Amino acid sequence: MLRFALTLLLFTLAFGVLSSSPVFSDLILAKVDRRIDLTSQIVRITTSLKVENAGSNPISEILLSFPENQAKHLAYLTATLNEGKGKGKASSGAGLPTEVVIPKDVPDSLTFYSVSLHKGLGKGESLLLDVLAVFTHALEPFPEKISQADIQLLLFQDTAHFLSPYKVMVQSVAVKLPEARVESYTKLEGTKLSGSELKYGPFHNIPPFSYLPIIIHFENNQPFAVAEELVREIEISHWGNVQVTEHYNLFHGGAKSKGEFSRLDYQARPYVRGASAFRRLVARLPPRAHSVYYRDEIGNISTSSLWGDSKKTELEIEPRYPLFGGWRTAFTIGYGLPLRDFLFESDGKRFLNFSFGSPINELVIDTLIVKVVLPEGSKDISASVPFPVKQWQETKFSHLDLVGRPVVVLEKNNVVPEHNEHFQVYYKFNSLSMLTEPLMLIFGFFFLFVACIVYMHADLSISKSSASYLAKVQWEEVQATVQQIHNIISHCLTAHDKLEASLRDLSRTGDVQACKATRKSVDSLLKGVSKDLKPLVTFLQSSPQAAHILPKVEELIAKERDLQERLMAKHTTVVDCYEKKLGGREIENRIASNQQKITSLRQEVDDLMEFIDEI
Amino acid sequence: MAPKAITSPVPDSLYPTLSILTLAIGLVLTASFFIYEATTSRKTRSLAQELTTGAVASVFLGFGSLFLLIACGVYV
Numbered sequence: 001m002l003r004f005a006l007t008l009l010l011f012t013l014a015f016g017v018l019s020s021s022p023v024f025s026d027l028i029l030a031k032v033d034r035r036i037d038l039t040s041q042i043v044r045i046t047t048s049l050k051v052e053n054a055g056s057n058p059i060s061e062i063l064l065s066f067p068e069n070q071a072k073h074l075a076y077l078t079a080t081l082n083e084g085k086g087k088g089k090a091s092s093g094a095g096l097p098t099e100v101v102i103p104k105d106v107p108d109s110l111t112f113y114s115v116s117l118h119k120g121l122g123k124g125e126s127l128l129l130d131v132l133a134v135f136t137h138a139l140e141p142f143p144e145k146i147s148q149a150d151i152q153l154l155l156f157q158d159t160a161h162f163l164s165p166y167k168v169m170v171q172s173v174a175v176k177l178p179e180a181r182v183e184s185y186t187k188l189e190g191t192k193l194s195g196s197e198l199k200y201g202p203f204h205n206i207p208p209f210s211y212l213p214i215i216i217h218f219e220n221n222q223p224f225a226v227a228e229e230l231v232r233e234i235e236i237s238h239w240g241n242v243q244v245t246e247h248y249n250l251f252h253g254g255a256k257s258k259g260e261f262s263r264l265d266y267q268a269r270p271y272v273r274g275a276s277a278f279r280r281l282v283a284r285l286p287p288r289a290h291s292v293y294y295r296d297e298i299g300n301i302s303t304s305s306l307w308g309d310s311k312k313t314e315l316e317i318e319p320r321y322p323l324f325g326g327w328r329t330a331f332t333i334g335y336g337l338p339l340r341d342f343l344f345e346s347d348g349k350r351f352l353n354f355s356f357g358s359p360i361n362e363l364v365i366d367t368l369i370v371k372v373v374l375p376e377g378s379k380d381i382s383a384s385v386p387f388p389v390k391q392w393q394e395t396k397f398s399h400l401d402l403v404g405r406p407v408v409v410l411e412k413n414n415v416v417p418e419h420n421e422h423f424q425v426y427y428k429f430n431s432l433s434m435l436t437e438p439l440m441l442i443f444g445f446f447f448l449f450v451a452c453i454v455y456m457h458a459d460l461s462i463s464k465s466s467a468s469y470l471a472k473v474q475w476e477e478v479q480a481t482v483q484q485i486h487n488i489i490s491h492c493l494t495a496h497d498k499l500e501a502s503l504r505d506l507s508r509t510g511d512v513q514a515c516k517a518t519r520k521s522v523d524s525l526l527k528g529v530s531k532d533l534k535p536l537v538t539f540l541q542s543s544p545q546a547a548h549i550l551p552k553v554e555e556l557i558a559k560e561r562d563l564q565e566r567l568m569a570k571h572t573t574v575v576d577c578y579e580k581k582l583g584g585r586e587i588e589n590r591i592a593s594n595q596q597k598i599t600s601l602r603q604e605v606d607d608l609m610e611f612i613d614e615i
Numbered sequence: 616m617a618p619k620a621i622t623s624p625v626p627d628s629l630y631p632t633l634s635i636l637t638l639a640i641g642l643v644l645t646a647s648f649f650i651y652e653a654t655t656s657r658k659t660r661s662l663a664q665e666l667t668t669g670a671v672a673s674v675f676l677g678f679g680s681l682f683l684l685i686a687c688g689v690y691v
Contacts, residue, residue, distance in 0.1 A: 237690035240623030291688055336688070338627070344618035351618070399684070399691040434624070437691050442677030445641075449648065449669030453662070456652050480658030 026055020027062065030126065032162045032171035038216070039178040040362045041224045041253065042416055043073075043135040043156070048082065051127050051166075058120035063103065063165050064113045064131060067211070070158075071111035075364075075414040076134040079115045081127060106165075134416045136364045137226075141255035142217065146325065148262060152255045152276035153183055154220045160188055160200045161210040168210075172201030175216060183217040223278030224254035224325070227365040230358055230415075235373040235398070238434050242342050245334040246358065250323070252278070253364065257324035266322060277322040283359040285313040286342075289335040296320070296331040315359075349380070349426050356385065356410075357420035365415040372408040372425045376401055377433035383408050385423040400437045471545070478546045479615065481536050485553060486612050488536075489560055492529055493605070495522045496567055503574055512578050519571060526564060533557060549615060556608040563601040570594045625682075634682035641675030648672055 031050040036043065053059055066074060078095040101114040121127060139154040146152060162171050175198040185191070185198060192199045200214065228249045235243040254276055265273035285292070287310055294304045294317050303318035319329045343352055352372060358365060373396050374381065383391055390411040395404035408425050461469055502518040505511070540546040540553060570591050577587045625633065648668040652660075684691055 235690075238621070238623065239685050239690055240625075240627045241690040243690060336690070340620040340622045343621040345621050346618040350621060399689060438677050438681045441680050442673050445673035445676045446670060449665075449673060452649075452652060453665050453669065456660070457657065457662075476656050476658055479656050483656075483659050 026053060026057070027059060027121075027166045028052045028054045029162070029164060029166050029168045030170070032164075032168050034162060034171070034173045036156075036158065036173065036175045038139070038154075038156055038218070038220070039176055040222045041136075041139060041220075041226075042075075042362060042364060043138045045133045045135070045158075047131040047133070047162070049129040049131065051121065051129055053121045053123055053125055056123050058122045060117050060120040062115045062117065062129065063101070064098075064115060065110045065163055065165055065209075066113070066133070067159070067163060068109045068111065070135060070138065073135040073138045073414075074111075074133060075136045075416045076418040077113060077131070078418075079129055079131045081117075082130045083128070103165075110163075112165075132418075134418050136414055136416060137253065139220070141325070144255060145258040146255045146276065147259040148257065148265065148324070149273050150255075150276070151219050152221055152325070153217060154254075155215060155217050157213060157215045159210075160186075160212040160214045161203060161206050163209065163211055165208050167208055168206045169204065171203050171206065172199065173214075174199050177216070177218050178220045178222055179218070181219040183219070185216045185218075186214040188212070188214070220254075221275045223281070223323075223362070224252050225278065225281060225323075225360070225363050226251055226253035227358065227363055227368075228328075229367045229369070230365045231369045231371065232358070233371045233373060234352070234354055236339070236343060236352060236375055238339070238375055238429070238431075240339045242337040242339055242352075242354075243334070244337065245332060247330070247332050248358075248360075249328070249330045250319075251328035252323040252325050254325045256326040261324065270322075274322060274324070277324045279322040280316055280318045281363070282361050283315045283317065283333065284361065285315055285335055285359050286337055286355075287312055288338050288341065289313040290337075292333070292335040294331065294333050296329075301331065348428070350429050351424045351426045353422050353424055355420050356412075356423050357415055357417060362417060366413060368412050368415040368419075370410040370412075370423075371396075372410075373398070374406050374408070374425070374427050375429060375433070376403065376405050376436065378406050378427040378429050380428045381406055381408055381425065382427075383410060383423065383425045385410060386421050387412070387419065400440055402436065402440075474543060474545050478540065478543055478549070481539055481543075481546075482549060482553065482612055482615055485533065485536050485557075486609065488529055488532055489556060489605075489609060492526060492560055492564065493609075495525055496563070496602075498522055499567055499571055503571065506574065506578060507584075510578065512575060515575060515578075519575070530561075549612070552608060552611060556605065556612065559601055559605050559608065563598065563605055566594055566598050566601065570598065630682050630686040634679055634686050636679075637675050637682060638679035641672050641679050644668060644672035644675060 028051075029049055030052045031048075033048045035046045037046070049062075051062060062079075064077075064079070077098055079098055080095050096118070097116050098113050099116075101112050103112055106112070115129070115131075117127075139156055142153055142155045156175075158173075160173055162168055162173075177196045177198060180196045182193065182198070185193070188200055190199075190201060198216065228251055229247075230249070231247040233243075233245045233247075235245075237243065257276075262273070266277070270277075270279075285308075287308065289308070292306055292313070292315060294301050294315070301317070301320060303320075305316050307314055313335075315333070315335075317331070317333070319331065321327075321329070323329060342354055343350060345351075354372075356370060357368065371394070372383070381393065385391075392409050394407040394409055396407045397404045406427075410423070412419070463469060498518060499522055502515045506515045537553070537557065540550050546553075573590050573594075574587055577590065648665070651665065651668065681691065
């Protein structure tokens with residue numbers, strides 16, 4: 001308790017110093033309503049101010065002041081103009097810009113934030129301003145160490161008078177507590193405790209820089225989940241996925257646990273023997289999240305459940321053990337999201353639109369690192385975040401990368417759920433770059449084929465003069481020659497088919513000229529063939545290895561020639577008959593004997609071809 | 616200009632089917648390549664035909680394996 005007495009003393013001193021400082025400006029706060037929300041580990045103070053300009057000069061900025069012990073815990077501050085008259089109506093418009101300023105003639109123990117108004121506040125005018133300030137680690141556990149069966153008690157200190165450089169006419173404070181049980185609180189004139197709400201005020205005509213400390217000692221068994229470090233990695237794949245991986249390093253930031261932990265007691269009466277512990281966390285993931293996993297270093301953690309609808313996907317995770325004060329745990333959550341929900345294109349630039357903070361409810365993050373991994377080949381990268389962050393770039397190597405993927409890293413300390421705003425990462429990307437990945441795979445396979453071709457073409461035998469090697473080489477040559485002869489003969493056979501076809505055409509159309517033209521072309525083709533065949537046959541005759549095939553080959557060539565001659569004769573006869581305009585029956589009689597021979601020869605040639613092909 | 620959502624070149628649900636189809640074609644071509652290699656002698660083999668079969672097979676195998684990776688959840 002000594003520490004609080006000391007702080008109290010300090011503030012009384014500060015108050016003494018400050019009360020002598022001059023009036024800051026002509027602004028007057030006509031009405032100040034403060035609501036302090038202590039229901040979770042995060043302290044949210046909503047202040048609605050009615051600001052009046054009592055001076056003659058228009059004023060365009062309003063100063064907000066915070067004492068040192070609050071300023072260092074301040075995580076988020078926003079001021080909005082409240083234009084609606086109704087109480088239920090939410091403050092409208094975007095937040096006004098706020099920045100830290102250091103005015104003259106004020107002690108160092110105060111931090112000032114200046115709120116800039118869009119248009120100046122003229123003489124006699126007034127406006128309504130809503131200020132939301134969010135503090136982390138502002139609640140102090142007292143006692144600092146509790147055993148498993150104890151409840152968690154917290155101390156909160158603030159001022160009953162609104163600390164402001166301006167004079168305040170009427171003000172009141174309402175503190176919302178999580179539970180009805182309050183250990184003790186500073187009693188002032190007009191203090192009311194009803195249920196879980198504690199009210200101070202109203203106070204009238206308070207001078208600037210007035211500080212009246214209040215201390216509230218109350219019970220709070222809400223989860224004090226604090227992420228010491230959270231690394232969110234958002235990886236974009238243009239093949240249709242945004243992969244999010246979140247590495248949590250979590251601890252319980254409440255009163256430290258002392259003594260031993262009894263699992264039996266905890267299991268039997270969890271809300272009595274372990275009231276301050278928390279066992280589950282709920283993460284609200286974007287809709288259509290798929291492939292969700294929850295694991296740590298030693299593998300999957302099975303205690304999680306997932307359900308979703310069209311607006312959200314909810315993931316409830318339970319760490320491996322309940323977390324008591326000061327206990328820590330580390331785990332990883334990952335999920336995939338459809339690309340079309342988060343990646344957009346405008347003015348030739350692509351941009352990712354994603355939420356900044358953690359999806360876990362009511363989580364305080366001491367250090368948040370957001371890494372956006374862009375596809376390989378992205379250029380002109382820039383990030384736009386609605387609040388100040390540290391940022392730099394890195395390179396990451398992943399699947400099928402050549403030069404690495406550019407990574408935008410954003411770092412921010414003291415992050416609360418209010419920071420779950422969308423941020424954008426802009427980059428330029430040529431769609432053709434998407435083809436690098438399949439091309440790498442294609443070339444990989446192609447090199448395999450080329451390696452096979454090279455192996456099959458290379459001659460790997462060591463002794464080039466051995467008998468078996470020479471025999472093999474000769475046999476291969478014979479094979480190649482026979483293959484060539486086979487090819488030539490099959491060409492001849494197609495030429496024969498062409499002739500037969502021209503005869504059929506002739507009988508149908510009677511076009512003698514076309515038939516003659518076909519004959520001429522076939523003639524020239526066949527003439528070349530006999531010239532080609534000669535050296536091949538000579539080679540076979542000279543090769544000892546071809547001895548057993550040679551008779552068959554020669555028979556084939558002879559039969560083919562015979563067939564060719566008969567076919568020519570038939571062709572000539574038919575064409576002649578047509579020119580003499582003879583009848584169909586007459587023609588058939590003339591070629592009948594030839595036709596029979598041709599059919600049988602063709603059959604023999606086909607059989608021989610099949611035999612040779614099998615060599 | 617209003618921002619336009621970017622989608623994948625192929626709908627996500629088609630990846631498994633596409634991968635089976637292209638891999639099947641690719642494997643058939645690979646088979647025909649090796650059959651050709653085994654059945655022709657060194658003298659009668661045509662390099663052009665080998666290279667074409669190999670190239671076409673590797674295009675199908677390359678895209679097929681990419682689609683297979685994506686269908687398995689490895690978004691490259």
